[in-house]
Amino acid sequence: MNNMFFIVILFIQILFLVSTLYSLKTALKADDNIILGVTLPKDKLNDEQVEKLELLYIKNINTLAIVFGLLFVPELLLKIDFAGYPSLEIVYFFAWITSLLISSRRVVHLANKRMRLLKSKNKWGVSGVKTIDINSKKLTYDDEFWPNGINYCNPKDKSFIVSKRIGLGNTVNLGIKKGKIFTFGTLAAVITIAMVLSTYLLLTDFYTPSIYIDGDKIKVSDLDYSTAFNTSEIQDVKLIDEVPKVNKINGALTSIYARGKFDINSYGAGRIFIFKNSSPYIMIRLKDSYIIYNEDNKTKTNSLYEELKARVK
Incomplete structure (x- = not known):
């Protein structure tokens, strides 16, 4: 692996880290009265308890940034070894990406869980929640359809794609069959490709003619x-x-x-x-x-x- 390939891999990781951190911070934007994936009464958005949870969430995001920033160090120190065995860089790349995805989801899930508990403890009811009319039935995009603030799961809603609560763009409705097949099929395909590619490269690097x-x-x-x-x-x-x-x-x-x-x-x-x-x-x-x-x-x-x-x- 030449220096250019190493630089490209490193650039992709930095870009992925920056985009992940930015996506996590969107959970603090009070769009439609939603904070950390939980719908709150408008007059509670600036509540002291809510702000404490927001500060804790920001602290966890900063910790995540520091930890995964430091994980660039092994790549920089072992660049010579990686250059000799490209498979090590690829495996490290996949492991780094996977760890970041899991860790970032955990940060959101814990913050979402704390906010749900706070809302339940204080019995903060929400009025005027957005509704959609499907088959003459009123279905709300309530917190129950967002079990962790990230995934949307509503079997009564036949929509395949909906807007995210946290992050940019859209997400898939895991409450319907098509959404499950697409999501878990894509995940299985990505994992399979990563494992096959990593295994092949490792065998190639360490095979002795x-x-x-x-x-x-x-x-x-x-x-x-x-x-x-x-x-x-x-x-x-x-x-x-x-x-x-x-x-x-x-x-x-x-x-x-x-x-x-x-x-x-x-x-x-x-x-x-x-x-x-x-x-x-x-x-x-x-x-x-x-x-x-x-x-x-x-x-x-x-x-x-x-x-x-x-x-x-």
Whole structure:
């Protein structure tokens, strides 16, 4: 993973954090007499007890901002390692996003719960609540349809999309079948994609290529770029201490390893399976291409080189 990709990932996280904090703060706007997802009487919006809960909510938002801001530090300190193993950055990215989503929802849920208790304790009734007329029935967007201040759940309302109480835009009605299928289907799809992508990248990063010799057949085994050839195709085998500058055609190139199809100055197109900081490297020259390969330590590489050299006719 190059520096640009690292910067992009970091930028997305910062943008996500800023938008999340902004969304949380919308819960303090008294639109339609709603504070922290709870409908209050208009004359109670500036009540001392309400303001205390608002201050506590702001404090929790600030704590959230500090905690997840500090979680950028491991990325900055471990940038070199992440550059060598892109999967670690991707996994950390998904874990960070997931933790932020869960934590932010918990902040809202706790504030909403406290406000509901305050409203119930003081028996603050609300008159003139907005209503909608569906099938000749009066249905109110009352607090009971917003169990945590975030999700809307009203089986009597056939609306698929409604305006959010907290945050910008709209939310889905979880009280109807279509809303449940859409919400939980989307959630399942996102989790599946994140897990599959993370698993694949981890396997790719920490997979060790290997060479199998079976008679006249030689196979280089790799997750994505395996190749095979006959000993009769080998024109030359030699050890090199450095790999010339390469241009990636298709494959993975990090500060730790290079695997896939590359174009190398003076050699042309070929395949590389190397640990970049573990010289020497075996150069296998074929009729129409080449393969550069090494093991993760010098002894193994030298042993394999001697075995391949013995098979060159």
